[in-house]
Amino acid sequence: MTDAFDDATLRFYRGNAAAYAERKPAGGTLARFLGEMPAGGRILELGCGAGHHAEAMLAAGFDVDATDGSPEMAAEASRRLGRPARTLLFHQLDADAAYDGVWAYACLLHVPRDELGGVLGRIHRALKPGGLFYASFKSGEAEGRDKLARYYNYPSEDWLRARYAEAGPWTALTVERSEGKGFDQELASFLHVSARKPAA
Ligand code: SAM
Numbered sequence: 247m248t249d250a251f252d253d254a255t256l257r258f259y260r261g262n263a264a265a266y267a268e269r270k271p272a273g274g275t276l277a278r279f280l281g282e283m284p285a286g287g288r289i290l291e292l293g294c295g296a297g298h299h300a301e302a303m304l305a306a307g308f309d310v311d312a313t314d315g316s317p318e319m320a321a322e323a324s325r326r327l328g329r330p331a332r333t334l335l336f337h338q339l340d341a342d343a344a345y346d347g348v349w350a351y352a353c354l355l356h357v358p359r360d361e362l363g364g365v366l367g368r369i370h371r372a373l374k375p376g377g378l379f380y381a382s383f384k385s386g387e388a389e390g391r392d393k394l395a396r397y398y399n400y401p402s403e404d405w406l407r408a409r410y411a412e413a414g415p416w417t418a419l420t421v422e423r424s425e426g427k428g429f430d431q432e433l434a435s436f437l438h439v440s441a442r443k444p445a446a
Contacts, residue, residue, distance in 0.1 A: 250337035250361035252397035256315060259295075263318035267296035267326070271351065272426055275438050279349060279380045280306055287346030290372060292339070293353020294331055297323030303349070311345070314353075336365045341372040348373060350381040352428070352436075359389050359399045366413035375446035379416075383437045385423070392430050403437060416441040 259266065276299055283289065288309045291300050300312035300323060312327060313334035314320045323331035336357060348369050357365050369379055386400025401409070403421050410416060419441040427433055 249335070250357050250365050251315060251335055252356060252358060254391075255356045255396045258394055258396050259314075259316040260318045263296070263316060263322050266319065266429065267322040269429065271295065271298055273299055273302070273351060274424075275380065275382070275422075276302060276349070276351075279347065279378065279440070280308065282378055283308065283347050288344070289347045289349055290339075290341070290345045292334075292336060292348065292350040292369075293356075294323050295319055295353075297326040297331060299349065299351055300331065301326055337361065337368070339365075339368045339372055343371070343374045345372055346374055346377050348377070348379045350379075352382050352384075354381045355383040355398050355400075356396065357399060358397065359401075362399060362401075363409045363412040366409055370414035370416075370443060373443040375443060377443045379439075379441050379443070381439050383439070384428070384434045385437045392428075392432065394430050396430075401437065406437060406439065410439070410441060415444055417444050418442045 286307055289303055291312045294300050294312040294314045297312055300310050303310045312323050312331035315335040317333045320331045320333045383401055384398055387402055389399050391397055410419060422438045424436045426436055
């Protein structure tokens, strides 16, 4: 597949990794995700940022593969975790039936619209049968940039459901909404999507 990242967005994270590391992300949905995971299960984290969520997963006894497309961010996460986090761009994921869960908090929202279906397909393939996938997005109607020049796909729920449907069969696909502030301190509306790959 073609490259599924936005240059200006990645540059932003590469240049602001240290500042990002000082900010604890929201993550009210993490406990529920972990509660639905087999004990000690293998979790792939995409766009792990400075590793706050991976740290909580490790503390809860999970086997975590923490990854981020920014080498500087992966270095911040490695420092926090005391073990290597990998540099991985979403479109480079080529695992097959390797993970019990994939956690992608506030990161796939940066995938260019045309590329999102392909990235979701790679995530579907990376999950074991019965595996659980969580991702969050900032909702909207059309792609755009925030005041920090970061690209967002800003999906509606219907548009997002169509991209998931393209990527493969899912069971129990749910979309929940919340309001919150991101790094830019602007109030935004979030979509939280949980989906399970059908059991074999
Ligand atoms: N999940 C972390 C959190 O909640 O703190 C970080 C979220 S931050 C808003 C988005 C992250 O996605 C950044 O760490 C950035 O480097 C990463 N990212 C952006 N585009 C990416 C891509 N194409 N492939 C992999 N990671 C990417």
